[in-house]
Amino acid sequence: MQRRTRTARRWERWLWVLGISAIAFAFMPLYTPLYTLLRDTPLQASEPPQHLLLFPSQYASTVIAPFNQPDYYPIAAQPSDAYRPLGDWVGRLILPSAEAYQQTAAATQETDWAWLEVHLAPAEYRDWVGQTVRLAWQPTPLTRAYVAKASRDVRFPPAVQKTLEKGIIHPIRLNGRDRVGPLQSLAGGHPYDDVTVVLRGRVTPEGQLGASPTLRVVREPVQETGRYIGLVKFLEPVPPANAADLPAQCPGEPPCESDDFRVRHYNPTSRQFDGAEEIVRVPQQPQDKDGVFNATTRDLVRSPVADAGWYITGSPDRTGKFTVQSMQPRMLVQLQPQQTILDFRKGLDYINFRNWQDVEQRKGTIQSVLIDASANTSENAKAEWKEGDRALLMHLYGGRGGSHKARESLILGTYAGHFSFGLGQVVRDPFTNELIFNLDYLQVYGNGSDGTLSGANTWHNYMGSLIRGKAGTRPVSDVLVKLDTLTEDYNFGGARLSFFNELLGELSLIGARYRIGDGTGDSTITSAASCVQDSAQGMFLAIQRFRQTVANNPQVMEWLRANPDDPTTQRFRRLARLGRDLEKQLMPMGILRWDWAQNADVLMGVRSPEGALRESPDEDPGEFISIDDFQIRNLLTGLISWRTAMPRQAHDELAMLFLTNGATLWFLRPNQVGGNDPGIAPLEATLIFGGWKLPFTELPLLTFLVHRTFGGATIPRVADWLIMLTVLLAFGVVAIALTRFVQRTSPSYAVKHFLTWKPASLSWAQTLLTLVKFLFVPAFLEEYLFRVLLIPYPKPWLAEWRWWGWALLALGLYVLYRWLYLRLTKQQDKIAPLRLMLSMLLGIATILTYRLTESAWTIIALHWIAVSGWWLLLGGWQHPPSVLKWQKAGR
Incomplete structure (x- = not known):
């Protein structure tokens, strides 16, 4: 009986559903317009998130x-007159x-x-x-x-x-x-x-x-983030009347600090923080699924950067109390460097070793360092930054280390971090009337768990936001690059062009397509597609587009030819040199990534999806090629642009490249500023294996070896092979001339018959095996050890004397190695001095070739041809222990 009742009720519910559905269907023509109106009417306020x-x-x-x-x-709520709209x-x-x-x-x-x-x-x-x-x-x-x-x-x-x-x-x-x-x-x-x-x-x-x-x-x-901004100094937390109203969770030991703070506004008349007092709220953010708090108010009043004050952004809440949504330390954006470096070499040293030095001990502090190799005094260097000046911003953040259970750490001595470009500008502070930096980021940001979106972000939104900002949890290095060839517009006789605007446009475009994963909704980070790789791609595309714009403008080309000595022409030539240096930096292997090549056509509007030339700017530009779906290609494609594979390397090497081209650099280095979370500590963003340093030094030796290895792997051009053949020919001529000179002065039979035509009697298979053997040993092994690893890879910021100093050291070690080899193999006969001289001559030839071609493949080829020619054709097979096993067997 009970079963029948349940069945009847079930059928009754179904009949009600069918009846209501039939009525709704019958009246659909009446309510469809109303539905459409409601559906397309925007919400006046956000619905409470579920x-x-x-x-x-x-x-x-x-x-x-x-x-x-x-x-x-x-x-409708407005704060007091002490605040200004954003x-x-x-x-x-x-x-x-x-x-x-x-x-x-x-x-x-x-x-x-x-x-x-x-x-x-x-x-x-x-x-x-x-x-x-x-x-x-x-x-x-x-x-x-x-x-x-x-x-x-x-x-x-x-x-x-x-x-x-x-x-x-x-x-x-x-x-x-x-x-x-x-x-x-x-x-x-x-x-x-x-x-x-x-x-x-x-x-x-x-x-x-x-x-x-x-x-x-x-x-x-x-x-x-926020609607209004104020400049205040935090005086003290204001405890609530009821202790139960304190935040329930916060970093460190309970009790938590109050959300309410007594602040005093900046007074433009006295130029001190003696303006109106107010109680504002700085809400303690909830912890995430890993127990990490993105922001905290603990010890906020005692922050090392608190004395200079804080820019706070936010809005009045429902009670009228101003609630802070973002915080920026005033010290960070003031044009008051703590250190000014006027020497070029000391500037390079700061970028390489000092910028991230003692990062854990600097928690809660800010470093502001100005590098200007062209100024003669610190005052002159600072005075060069004038109101309205623009600068390229390069952003790098490190990790969230410490003792927290969800702390980040080095993996194989490496923490990658994140890189992006942005825009810095010198503006007039509306509160103090002083010059300060206004900082915006052009983020190319992969999907994450905090909701950070690619595209243009103010400092308050990307760095200072209490919800997802980086300033409180990560160490950051923002370097402002001031270089007239890069940031100032060009006026070619009335035709105005701007490389900087081209760069900002390309970065905005890549950021927009990153937000939707180029149609997949997924901006996956791989070894070849990442924040730093695609930001670098934006730089490459801007160079290509600007070059194309100038070349396709007859008015500009004619003006340049007619005004060779005009300051604008001279500045444009410096930009061309900078562009060549940047291309070399972005394409270190000497070849262009296949995806960048196609994207250059797609994003510049040259080709349609099928590869045909486009006829209209409104036509579908085709897909922005990402290699995420080609996993086999990921690593190799990433290696083609290996200098921009790691955020720290891109940040540091681009800074040194700009400095070499005459730029002034201003480093802004906040280290987890704001309230104190005792469970976290700054973690350095490193080069590959950069966390493994020689004891008592800042030298990441393994990093240097990896970089020199990748640098040597540059693919030679046709011109490089011609240089190698020319040096090889010169080496052969000098080697034969030297040998003949020694032969005329030596009575030794071995010397007189050294380096004479006497081909080895080998089968073609034995000849092939001999060539393969000499390719790896000694050609590849000796060139890799004594040239590629010992000599720094040529870079624009590396002084010639320093490079040649390392080269001479490598040459000396190579000759010492050859001497030990002859001694250990018991070849200390009368011919040994001549062989040592020829080995030194070969070392000089390969060093010169390496300097001119910047490729290990050319010096390996030179060494291989020289040794193979000597052994197979000029009697080298007669000199033990170079005799091969099958040659011994044939005797």
Whole structure:
């Protein structure tokens, strides 16, 4: 009876479902328009995130906190006059539905746009604040070409599900969408609508509120944290009335420090921190799935960098209290170096050995070091940085070491870190009226667990954010490169061109396609595709594009020919030399990576997906080639550009290359600044095997040997082989002349018959085996040991005298080795001195060839030809112990 009742109830539920479905189907024509309207109406505030919808990750752990959700901060709430807006236009991106994109594309031919919830606006558009408007591109040829190149259909492969389960954040809301462009990928980069941006460049409002208002931009929005900024000094934590209101979890021993702090604002009149006092909240961030806190307020007042004050960004919360979302130490961006280096060699020494020295002991501190080899005083070096100056920023972060259970550590003596480019500019501080640095990053960032998105990021968002910023948990090296040939525009008789803008554009384009994994949703890091490899690719593409732009402009070429002595022409020639040095750095093997070659055509709009020439900038530019799907090629392709395979190597060697070309470098080195997490410590970003150093020194000997090995593997050009043959011919002539001179003065029979025509009587198989043997021993072995490993690989910043000093040392060791060889093999006869002289001559020939060709293959070939020719043709087979086994057997 009970079973029948349950069955009847089950059938009754099914009948209700079918009945309701039939009614809904019948009235579908009536409610479909209403559904469409609701679906396409943007949210006025973010819905509370559902933590269970995400796999465990840092993003999932932090987004659940109320103070990390956008609707925690009322849009209408404004702080006191002590704060300033972070920009003219600031807002939150909201991802429209796929259907909304289709409808807009059909009506306006626009495929890339997003909703923007306006948080800040200029005074004349104050009524736009709190409204949700459309954010779209200015309809110019450049923006249309940019959107076309950056847009891809997004289809996740099955492998993405596995990384999602590991806590990696992918743009899950974009999966299945067509023609996802830069604005859409930025709005949909996170699982929720929580990306705040500031609009830079020319912003054009269109329409009126209530009548399709639109903001049109010419630059990709910059990711930002907070709405307002203030300059304060933290005085003391303010305990809550109830101890139970203290944070429940924080680094270190309980109790946790209060979230509330008494601060004093900067007073521009007295130029001191004696302005208005206020209580602000700096919320303790929740720990992630590994128990790591991205930020903490413990010992914040006692921070070594606290005296200079902090720039804090954030917004008033629902109670009106200003809640800090990002922090930046003022000391970091002040134009006040702690050390100024005016000597070129000392500058190289700082880059190689001092920048990361004693990194653990420097926890919580900041280093600010200026290197200017052209200035004669520290004051003159500092004075060269003027308001408005731009600089290329090169960013490198290290690891999160320490005693924490989830600490990072060296693997085989190596910690890779992360590299990116960015833009630094000298600006006027609105609070102090002093000159400071404004820093933005152009991130090329693989998918991670914290939700960091590729593209333009302010310092406050990428470094200072309490949610996912790097400043509190990682040591960082930001080097600002000031070089007029690189950063200043060129005016060729009215035709204005900018290499720097080309570089920033290429990096923005690569960042946009990284956000969607070029259509896969997965920006996988491999040995050949990574933050540093693809940032370097952006540099390479900028060089190629700028060269193409100049060559294809008849007006510019004519002006250069007509004005050879103009300062702009001279500066352009220096840029050409810099470009050659950069290409050599980016292509150390002497050959171009196949994927970079195709991407140069694709991203510059030269070829279509099928490889044919494109006819329109709006045409599909084709896939941005990634080699993630070609696992066998990964390692070899990465080795072709091995100098940019490790972030630390790219950071250091590019800095030295720019310094060699006349740049001024400013190093900014925060080391886990802010509150103190006793469980973590800075971990140096290293070169390959760079953590293994000689005792009591900073010398990573194994690293040097690896770099010299890879450097020697450079593929020779045709010209290099011609140089080798020329040196070989000269060596042969000198060797024969020297031998004949000695023969005329020596009565020895062995000497008189040395180096004379006497071919060995061997079969073709024995001859082939002999050649193979001599290729490896002695040619390869001796050249690798006495030339490649002992002599530094030629680099632009390596002084000639230093290189030749190492070369002479290597030559001396080689001759000593040959002398010991003759002695140990009991060949100390009358012919030994002549053989030593010829060995020294061979060493000189290979050293000269190595200096001219920069390739080990040419010197191995020279050595092999010389030894094989002597042994097979000039009687060398007669001199033990070079007699082979089969020759002995034949006697």
